[in-house]
Every structure is written in C-alpha cells, then in structure tokens.
Amino acid sequence: MGSEVPRIELGKGGSAGSADEVSTKSMWRFVLMVSCELEVAREAAYEAGEVLRSKLNNLQNVEFKGDRDMVTEADKESERVVLRILRKEFPDYSILAEESGMVDAQIAGGGRRLQMMWIVDPLDGTTNYAHGLPEFAVSIGLARD
Numbered sequence: 280m281g282s283e284v285p286r287i288e289l290g291k292g293g294s295a296g297s298a299d300e301v302s303t304k305s306m307w308r309f310v311l312m313v314s315c316e317l318e319v320a321r322e323a324a325y326e327a328g329e330v331l332r333s334k335l336n337n338l339q340n341v342e343f344k345g346d347r348d349m350v351t352e353a354d355k356e357s358e359r360v361v362l363r364i365l366r367k368e369f370p371d372y373s374i375l376a377e378e379s380g381m382v383d384a385q386i387a388g389g390g391r392r393l394q395m396m397w398i399v400d401p402l403d404g405t406t407n408y409a410h411g412l413p414e415f416a417v418s419i420g421l422a423r424d
Contacts, residue, residue, distance in 0.1 A: 323365055327417045328417050331417070335413060351409055358376050358378045358401035361417065362382065365399075371395070372395040378401065401417060402417070
C-alpha cells in the first residue's frame with residue numbers, strides 16, 4: 280500500500296488536461312518554487328552567518344535603538360548580505376528587515392507585485408552576540424498574502 284508520486288508529462292500539445300492533471304502540475308510547480316526559495320534563504324543565512332562568525336568577539340561599535348535594543352555593525356553587515364542575495368534572486372518580492380525596515384520590490388516593467396514578503400532578522404540574539412555568547416541566528420521567513 281505504498282504511495283505513488285504523480286507522473287507529470289509536460290509539453291503535450293492540445294488540451295489543458297484533466298482537472299486532476301492541472302492540479303497536480305500546479306502542486307509540483309509550488310513545491311519546486313518553495314524548494315528554490317528555501318535554498319536561496321539557506322544560502323543567504325549561511326553567508327550572513329559567516330559574516331557574524333568572523334566578527335564575533337571583535338565588535339568595534341555597538342549602538343542602541345531605543346532604551347534596550349542593541350544594534351552592532353555585524354547586524355548591519357549581515358543584513359546587507361541577506362538583502363543582496365534575496366533581491367538578486369527574487370526582485371519581485373518585498374522585504375521587511377529589522378535594520379532597514381520595509382524594502383519594496385523592484386517590479387520590472389511596472390508589472391503586478393507578487394504578494395510575497397521576506398522577513399529578515401539578520402542577527403537574532405544581538406544581546407548574546409554583543410556579549411560574546413555564540414547563541415544567535417540569522418532568521419529569514421517568507422510570508423505569502
């Protein structure tokens with residue numbers, strides 16, 4: 280009683296296919312898109328993590344946002360790395376980043392904006408990081424409207 284992976288035949292001419300065939304194709308396109316997004320987010324987090332590891336215990340500048348929230352040059356550099364990668368691969372997606380705020384999508388040709396938004400915390404655990412504790416993360420999420 281094993282489960283079968285649906286077979287998708289692309290490139291057939293003529294009809295659009297049955298509703299089940301169209302639904303299966305749509306599902307697989309979605310799976311492939313999410314897989315691509317996950318891989319890019321993983322790459323961005325890894326590269327930003329390398330920046331953070333290189334600066335751990337070597338901070339030159341710590342600032343405060345408000346009364347208690349710290350921000351370091353590592354936060355800012357990590358965010359620049361993440362934004363560069365996400366914008367390159369997904370220019371139609373908006374980004375909400377902790378240090379930069381809302382970064383609107385660059386829409387080629389004035390087309391319709393996709394309702395996708397990356398949410399980025401380039402240094403989740405800044406207090407630990409600023410005190411030299413290696414318990415922090417690069418957090419990247421993707422929201423869909």
